[in-house]
Amino acid sequence: MASPQRFCLTTPIYYVNDVPHIGHAYTTLACDVLARYQRGRGAEVFFLTGTDEHGQKVEKAAQTKGETPLELADRVVKRFQSLWEKLDIDYTDFIRTSQERHKVAVQAIFRTIQQQGDIYLGEYEDWYCTPCETFWTETQLMDGNCPDCGRPTDKLKEASYFFRMSKYQDQLLAHIEANPDFIQPKSRRNEILSFIREGLRDLSISRTSFSWGIPVPGDEKHVIYVWFDALTNYISALGYPHDPDGNYADFWPCDVHVIGKDILRFHTVYWPTFLMAAGLPLPKKIFAHGWWTVEGQKMSKSLANVIEPNMLIDKYGVDAIRYFLLREVPFGLDGDFSHNALVHRINADLANDLGNLVSRSTAMLNKYFGGTLPAAGPPTQLDRVLQGRFPVAINQVDAQMNELAFNKALQSIWELVSAPWTLAKDPAQQERLGTVMYTLIEAVRLIGLLVTPFMPSTGAKIAVILGQTTPGSEEWGGLQAGTVVAKAEPLFPRIDTE
Ligand code: MSP
Numbered sequence: 001m002a003s004p005q006r007f008c009l010t011t012p013i014y015y016v017n018d019v020p021h022i023g024h025a026y027t028t029l030a031c032d033v034l035a036r037y038q039r040g041r042g043a044e045v046f047f048l049t050g051t052d053e054h055g056q057k058v059e060k061a062a063q064t065k066g067e068t069p070l071e072l073a074d075r076v077v078k079r080f081q082s083l084w085e086k087l088d089i090d091y092t093d094f095i096r097t098s099q100e101r102h103k104v105a106v107q108a109i110f111r112t113i114q115q116q117g118d119i120y121l122g123e124y125e126d127w128y129c130t131p132c133e134t135f136w137t138e139t140q141l142m143d144g145n146c147p148d149c150g151r152p153t154d155k156l157k158e159a160s161y162f163f164r165m166s167k168y169q170d171q172l173l174a175h176i177e178a179n180p181d182f183i184q185p186k187s188r189r190n191e192i193l194s195f196i197r198e199g200l201r202d203l204s205i206s207r208t209s210f211s212w213g214i215p216v217p218g219d220e221k222h223v224i225y226v227w228f229d230a231l232t233n234y235i236s237a238l239g240y241p242h243d244p245d246g247n248y249a250d251f252w253p254c255d256v257h258v259i260g261k262d263i264l265r266f267h268t269v270y271w272p273t274f275l276m277a278a279g280l281p282l283p284k285k286i287f288a289h290g291w292w293t294v295e296g297q298k299m300s301k302s303l304a305n306v307i308e309p310n311m312l313i314d315k316y317g318v319d320a321i322r323y324f325l326l327r328e329v330p331f332g333l334d335g336d337f338s339h340n341a342l343v344h345r346i347n348a349d350l351a352n353d354l355g356n357l358v359s360r361s362t363a364m365l366n367k368y369f370g371g372t373l374p375a376a377g378p379p380t381q382l383d384r385v386l387q388g389r390f391p392v393a394i395n396q397v398d399a400q401m402n403e404l405a406f407n408k409a410l411q412s413i414w415e416l417v418s419a420p421w422t423l424a425k426d427p428a429q430q431e432r433l434g435t436v437m438y439t440l441i442e443a444v445r446l447i448g449l450l451v452t453p454f455m456p457s458t459g460a461k462i463a464v465i466l467g468q469t470t471p472g473s474e475e476w477g478g479l480q481a482g483t484v485v486a487k488a489e490p491l492f493p494r495i496d497t498e
Contacts, residue, residue: 007038007045008254012263013052013095013233016076017061020083021299022307022337023260023292026325030289030406031258032089033326036453037401046251048237049084050095051077055226056134059212069212073098083309088318088456095237097214097229105236106229107217109278110205118167118277124160124204127153135209161206161216163228168273169200175272175282183268184287184404185332188261192268203270231271235280253281258404261288287404290334307337319455320346320492326406326454343495350492353417354458357447359488361440362465364424366487373441374434375481382423383439387476389419390446394474397450406454413450416443442479445472458491 129146213223329335449471452459
């Protein structure tokens with residue numbers, strides 16, 4: 001399938017009242033792999049990530065630490081950015097909701113929707129915990145009490161602006177029904193369809209109980225509700241409404257918003273109806289992945305089992321972590337993180353399968369041909385069969401990447417990893433060793449190309465071993481006879497399981 005010329009994808013923007021953990025790393029990593037894959041296919045890619053900085057929680061967290069919300073955000077943003085660097089995330093833009101460009105966009109879309117009559121002033125009722133000075137919604141309460149301190153809450157009324165979401169119920173249903181791929185995976189789509197069919201209510205989109213946020217234009221006592229603010233990042237980063245760099249025109253609607261399943265409703269009900277009301281096009285797809293547990297348990301601060309990605313990267317290497325997270329669990333389903341499973345994957349798939357292929361084939365070439373790649377002789381049936389597996393697998397991987405089926409794409413690539421040995425192990429092939437060697441090493445090059453989006457430094461290392469500056473093209477025969485190939489050091493050291 002031909003790749004689109006332009007491809008735009010986004011991560012959620014992360015709250016700055018938490019430090020990055022494996023869950024955040026997962027969403028961002030999946031986007032990075034897809035972005036690199038699309039770039040490799042020649043697309044011009046806009047890959048957006050960033051931070052969600054407004055709201056009562058951040059305001060409070062900053063207060064307890066004796067700093068301003070912006071000071072707190074500045075600190076946490078650095079932690080996200082340094083983790084992305086360490087994880088080899090190559091994003092195009094990092095939006096912070098505290099930036100002026102974002103404020104301009106949020107106020108503009110608010111005004112647009114208000115001017116055409118879909119925002120009105122009303123009264124909002126929710127539950128207030130006096131000791132914590134926090135408003136909670138009905139669903140956030142724990143047995144009617146404050147979920148933070150467990151004390152009773154009171155019902156309070158607050159003036160609030162409302163978005164006429166109910167008006168867009170039928171239009172949204174029609175859109176989801178007409179676009180089967182709009183919400184992925186399918187189970188999530190069904191969940192949202194039944195939620196909408198139960199009836200959409202108007203949505204409160206402003207608060208007066210705290211001030212760390214973007215003011216409602218023309219009524220500055222109110223700050224705009226965090227989700228209205230946060231979701232708008234996807235277009236504010238592209239330049240809406242003024243579009244100084246043309247990115248909005250070039251990249252909106254985006255190809256996919258990648259999110260976790262917990263924030264599905266915000267992305268598939270709130271966001272599309274805001275856009276409909278503003279007369280803007282909807283994103284093409286929203287894909288919700290599952291959640292990670294750790295050794296069978298929910299990750300939580302109180303269980304002290306939060307997986308800190310920096311520590312994992314230091315211990316196992318960035319490519320091993322990138323590989324594991326996308327290989328272990330089908331994207332879209334929940335998964336469990338365990339150290340045993342991680343070590344097993346590294347030893348079996350990386351050290352053994354991939355690592356051995358590269359080191360043994362380059363060692364053979366060095367032993368028999370002094371490291372200089374011979375020209376391939378006329379291909380035999382066996383060569384043709386092996387070569388023929390590559391275009392088939394490349395098409396398969398393409399289809400799987402388009403469906404964000406990362407684990408399946410890796411499985412398809414790994415079927416190729418074991419394939420070349422059939423040729424090298426056959427004693428009848430000895431006399432035409434030159435052709436066998438060429439085929440083997442060229443297969444290594446193509447496998448290096450295919451793993452590059454998942455493991456960029458491994459892909460680059462393989463290219464260097466093969467005397468190349470890049471992994472090259474996906475056509476068979478990219479390596480020239482006479483190329484000098486190094487004898488590879490093990491790509492992935494085996495991890496001692498004792
Ligand atoms: N700020 C909002 C998103 C606004 S987008 C307009 C938010 N932020 S978050 O920091 O709490 O979460 C961001 C992402 O991390 C979500 O997609 C969420 O699903 C993901 N994860 C958080 N914990 C996770 C796991 N344990 N496992 C997998 N992903 C998880 O929500």
